Amino acid sequence: MKDLIEDIERWQAAGQRVALARVVAVVGSGPRDPGAAMAINEASEVVGSVSGGCVEGAVVTEALGVIESGEPRLCTFGYSDDEAFAVGLTCGGTIRIFIEPLN
Amino acid sequence: MDRLFTTLAQCISDEDPVALATVIERADAVEGQNPSLPELGATLLVSHAHGVQGSLGHDKLDAVVAGDVSAVLSSGRSVARHYGSAGESRLNDVTVFIDVFAPPPRMIIFGAVDFSAALVRVAKILGYHVTVCDAREVFATKRRFPEADEVVVAWPNAYLETVADRLGALDAVCVLTHDHKFDIPAIVAALSTKVGYLGAMGSRKTHAERVKRLIEAGADPSRLSEIMAPIGLAIGARTPEETAVAICAEIIARRAHAEVRSLRDDTGPIHRVAS
Numbered sequence: 001m002k003d004l005i006e007d008i009e010r011w012q013a014a015g016q017r018v019a020l021a022r023v024v025a026v027v028g029s030g031p032r033d034p035g036a037a038m039a040i041n042e043a044s045e046v047v048g049s050v051s052g053g054c055v056e057g058a059v060v061t062e063a064l065g066v067i068e069s070g071e072p073r074l075c076t077f078g079y080s081d082d083e084a085f086a087v088g089l090t091c092g093g094t095i096r097i098f099i100e101p102l103n
Numbered sequence: 104m105d106r107l108f109t110t111l112a113q114c115i116s117d118e119d120p121v122a123l124a125t126v127i128e129r130a131d132a133v134e135g136q137n138p139s140l141p142e143l144g145a146t147l148l149v150s151h152a153h154g155v156q157g158s159l160g161h162d163k164l165d166a167v168v169a170g171d172v173s174a175v176l177s178s179g180r181s182v183a184r185h186y187g188s189a190g191e192s193r194l195n196d197v198t199v200f201i202d203v204f205a206p207p208p209r210m211i212i213f214g215a216v217d218f219s220a221a222l223v224r225v226a227k228i229l230g231y232h233v234t235v236c237d238a239r240e241v242f243a244t245k246r247r248f249p250e251a252d253e254v255v256v257a258w259p260n261a262y263l264e265t266v267a268d269r270l271g272a273l274d275a276v277c278v279l280t281h282d283h284k285f286d287i288p289a290i291v292a293a294l295s296t297k298v299g300y301l302g303a304m305g306s307r308k309t310h311a312e313r314v315k316r317l318i319e320a321g322a323d324p325s326r327l328s329e330i331m332a333p334i335g336l337a338i339g340a341r342t343p344e345e346t347a348v349a350i351c352a353e354i355i356a357r358r359a360h361a362e363v364r365s366l367r368d369d370t371g372p373i374h375r376v377a378s
Contacts, residue, residue, distance in 0.1 A: 001202070002204065024181075034181040034182060072143050074128050098200060100144045
């Protein structure tokens with residue numbers, strides 16, 4: 001997150017809407033620890049990362065939805081015991097990502 | 104969050120330890136809306152300099168979470184926790200993500216030599232606040248170490264006294280002076296701090312001589328095994344840059360309690376010839 005602040009402030013100063021996505025929980029093997037963050041603006045520009053690259057695309061799609069609706073959401077990526085999600089992690093773990101608007 | 108983002112950015116830039124607690128999940132997500140639960144995204148900021156700002160939607164929940172922040176801050180690891188809507192610890196009405204932002208760890212490098220310049224660069228990549236300290240003012244210049252946060256002209260022990268109480272488990276002291284005159288006071292002073300990593304450059308022979316002098320200088324003999332010397336992992340490093348990687352890798356491995364081979368625990372020459 002520390003590394004994203006400059007870009008977020010620049011985007012906000014330019015009047016762009018921004019969403020912040022943070023890893024809030026990791027179950028099993030996950031590439032990044034809780035606190036790893038990525039920021040997305042309404043033009044789909046991205047800084048930071050929340051995984052080794054496997055779920056970033058899906059997070060951008062969710063983040064654009066958050067910017068549009070203004071409502072935060074908690075997303076889960078990976079495999080759990082009873083259901084398989086659309087986007088998986090190659091390392092086999094599950095990560096939960098909280099995405100919120102920064103208006 | 105929007106409103107608190109400016110304060111968060113300020114705290115981070117001032118190196119003021121800060122935590123941001125955010126409601127990320129409500130127990131009623133499945134069963135339908137319970138209006139008494141805090142709003143998703145509600146945020147509380149807790150910092151040393153700015154105190155408590157914002158709210159998670161309930162005074163008692165705010166107080167409990169603010170109280171939990173200091174322990175999370177000292178662990179340095181962001182974590183999600185469950186609470187009742189009024190902060191009850193055994194309930195699970197809401198999940199609060201406590202995201203902590205501690206100031207960067209410090210690396211203090213003694214000796215303004217070429218190895219130090221390379222170590223500054225690698226340490227900066229890893230996010231350290233880096234100080235280079237040497238008593239010789241011709242060598243200890245900002246021009247020679249442009250990426251260092253600080254270049255200090257002082258005797259190692261005198262400088263360490265000024266920062267001793269700020270050093271902790273995540274910080275590192277690297278003694279690269281290669282000169283007993285500076286090594287000894289630096290190591291004696293570093294051993295009296297709580298610094299998590301202490302490494303010293305030099306061959307096994309140099310270190311054996313150094314150990315004798317350290318004991319003469321009054322260092323506690325039982326603490327001498329804490330010194331990582333020869334400094335760095337046994338990865339066959341030769342250049343200043345490779346040595347810097349070996350040192351930083353050793354710091355990471357020690358912190359993670361990973362089982363890898365340090366030069367200290369190895370035998371034979373530290374500079375191997377590739378065959």
